[in-house]
Amino acid sequence: MKRMSAALVPPITLDKHSRCPIYRQLYDWFRSAIAEGRMRPGQRVPSTRSMASDLQISRVSVFNAYEQLQSEGYLETFSGSGTCVARTIPDDTSGFVPVRGRKGSEGVITDSGLRRLSARAEALLNAPSEPWLHNLGPFRVSLPALDQFPIDVWSKLVARHSRGLSRSVMAYGDVMGHLPFREAVAEHLSMFRGVRCDSSQILVTTGSQQALQISAHVLLNPKDQVLTEEPGYPGAHLAFTAAGAELIPTAVDSEGLVVPEINRRGRHARVAYVTPSHQYPLGMTMSAARRMSLLQWAVRSDAWIIEDDYDSEYRFGSRPIASLQGLDLHGRVIYIGTFSKVLFPSLRLGYMVIPKDLLPPFRAARDAADIFSSTFYQVVLTDFIGEGHFARHIRRMRMLYMDRRKELVSAIRSQMGEILEVIGAEAGMHLVALLPPGVSDLSVSKEAAKIGISAMPLSSCYLKAPKRGGLILGYGGVGRSQIHDGIRKLRTSVRTRAGV
Numbered sequence: 001m002k003r004m005s006a007a008l009v010p011p012i013t014l015d016k017h018s019r020c021p022i023y024r025q026l027y028d029w030f031r032s033a034i035a036e037g038r039m040r041p042g043q044r045v046p047s048t049r050s051m052a053s054d055l056q057i058s059r060v061s062v063f064n065a066y067e068q069l070q071s072e073g074y075l076e077t078f079s080g081s082g083t084c085v086a087r088t089i090p091d092d093t094s095g096f097v098p099v100r101g102r103k104g105s106e107g108v109i110t111d112s113g114l115r116r117l118s119a120r121a122e123a124l125l126n127a128p129s130e131p132w133l134h135n136l137g138p139f140r141v142s143l144p145a146l147d148q149f150p151i152d153v154w155s156k157l158v159a160r161h162s163r164g165l166s167r168s169v170m171a172y173g174d175v176m177g178h179l180p181f182r183e184a185v186a187e188h189l190s191m192f193r194g195v196r197c198d199s200s201q202i203l204v205t206t207g208s209q210q211a212l213q214i215s216a217h218v219l220l221n222p223k224d225q226v227l228t229e230e231p232g233y234p235g236a237h238l239a240f241t242a243a244g245a246e247l248i249p250t251a252v253d254s255e256g257l258v259v260p261e262i263n264r265r266g267r268h269a270r271v272a273y274v275t276p277s278h279q280y281p282l283g284m285t286m287s288a289a290r291r292m293s294l295l296q297w298a299v300r301s302d303a304w305i306i307e308d309d310y311d312s313e314y315r316f317g318s319r320p321i322a323s324l325q326g327l328d329l330h331g332r333v334i335y336i337g338t339f340s341k342v343l344f345p346s347l348r349l350g351y352m353v354i355p356k357d358l359l360p361p362f363r364a365a366r367d368a369a370d371i372f373s374s375t376f377y378q379v380v381l382t383d384f385i386g387e388g389h390f391a392r393h394i395r396r397m398r399m400l401y402m403d404r405r406k407e408l409v410s411a412i413r414s415q416m417g418e419i420l421e422v423i424g425a426e427a428g429m430h431l432v433a434l435l436p437p438g439v440s441d442l443s444v445s446k447e448a449a450k451i452g453i454s455a456m457p458l459s460s461c462y463l464k465a466p467k468r469g470g471l472i473l474g475y476g477g478v479g480r481s482q483i484h485d486g487i488r489k490l491r492t493s494v495r496t497r498a499g500v
C-alpha cells in the first residue's frame, strides 16, 4: 500500500452541514484509515496548517482531532519530526473489519462476513421469532391490568423517597438486596406461600428471568441435564439453553410432572424446573403425592428443584396452594418469585429463596451478573408492602381477574364454542384454548398478530412436536369490551387458518 507523504493532505470529504462536528469527522477519518491499514505505523501526518488550508477548515478543528487521536494512542509526536501514526499499532492490519462513520452516528460495520459466536449464542439464535409478543393488544400473556395499578399511591411513595434520597440509597447497595425489603418479602412468603425462610435467604433479582439465569450459573455445567415440564415456560428454556444445559422435556398430566417420567428421564439430571402452583402454560396444580415424589427424587439423585411460583397470588374458587419449598426438609428447592404479574413487569424486581448452605455461590453469581437491583425501587416497594397497598392491590386484582376470566370463557363459548376447547382457567392470568386437531397454532397466532391480537401459540412452549395446537390467551390486561371484540377478531383468524 502506498504511503502518504507528510506534505500531502489526503482526499478527505467533510460534510460542513452535518450535525457531526468537523473535528469529529476528521478524527473518524484518521481512525478508520489507521485501522484499515491505509495509514501505517510511523507514517507522518500532514501539519495542522496544511490540513486546515487544504480542507478549508479551522486549524482549531484539526488541532482538536489530532489531540483526540493522540490521547487515544493512534498518533504520537516527536520533537523535530512532527506527528506520526503510533508505532505501537500492529503493522499487519489486513483483514481488519472497516468501520465507516455515518452522518452524526457512531458508525456501522459494513462488511461483517461470518463471525464466530459461542455455541450458546448460536443455540439462542435458533429461537423462533414471536410476532404475538410485538403488540400489547388483547390476550397478551403476562400482562397485568396496568390501568388498575394504584398509580397515585405509588407516585406519592416515589416522590417521598426521591425528596429524601439518602446516600445509602444512592450508593452501591447490598448484593443480596435492600434488607428491609428482603424482610418484607420473607414475611409475605412465610405468611401467604408457606415458604420456610428468613430474610438472609432472600436474594433480590431483576425479575424471575435473572433468577433462572443465576440458578443455571450456580447449579449447572455445560451439557448438564435439566428436567423441564413439557409443555413449559419458554423463558426457562432460554435461561437453561444459555447456560449450555441439555433440556429433557418431561410429560405432565392433570397432577403435574409424571412420576415414572421423573424417575426414568431424570436419572442423570442435575435440576428439575417446575411450576407446581399453576403449571405454565396448561394451568394444573401439582398434587401432594407428586410433590413428595419430586422431592424424594431430588434427595436421591443429589439434584435441585427450581420452583417458579410466578402467579400463585391469583387462584379462583379454591384456597391458595402452599409452595413446594415449604415441604422441603433437605434444602433441595430454590424458590423463585416475581413482582412482574402482581405489580408491573417493567419494575424488574423478583426474588429467590435460597437454601442457606448455597448462599455464598448464589451471592457471588449475583455479584458477577449486575451486582444488585435498584435500591430505590426496593425502598419504595418496602413501603408499598408495609403500608398495606400490596395486599389490597392483590385482593382487588383477584376479583378483577376472576371476572375477566369468566368473561373470556363465556366469550369463547358463545363465539367459538364449537372450535376451541378451554383448559386451565382456575388460576392466574391466562388460559389455554385448544384448537381442533391438525390446525397449526403458529399460523393462527401469526394471522392474529397482523390484526393486533396477541395469541401465543401453545406449541411455542413445547420442545418436541405437540399432539395438538392451542392458543394461550392472557386476560389480565384486557377489559370486558376488549375481550368480546378480541374474540370476534380472533375468530376470523382461526377460521381463516382452520377452514371452519
Ligand SMILES: Cc1ncc(COP(=O)(O)O)c(C=O)c1O
Pocket (backbone or CB within 6 Å): 141, 142, 206, 207, 208, 209, 210, 233, 235, 275, 280, 308, 310, 337, 338, 339, 340, 345, 349, 350
Ligand atoms: C412461568 C413464568 N415465570 C416467570 C415469569 C415472569 O418473568 P419476569 O419476572 O422475568 O418478568 C413469567 C412471565 O411471563 C412466567 O410466565
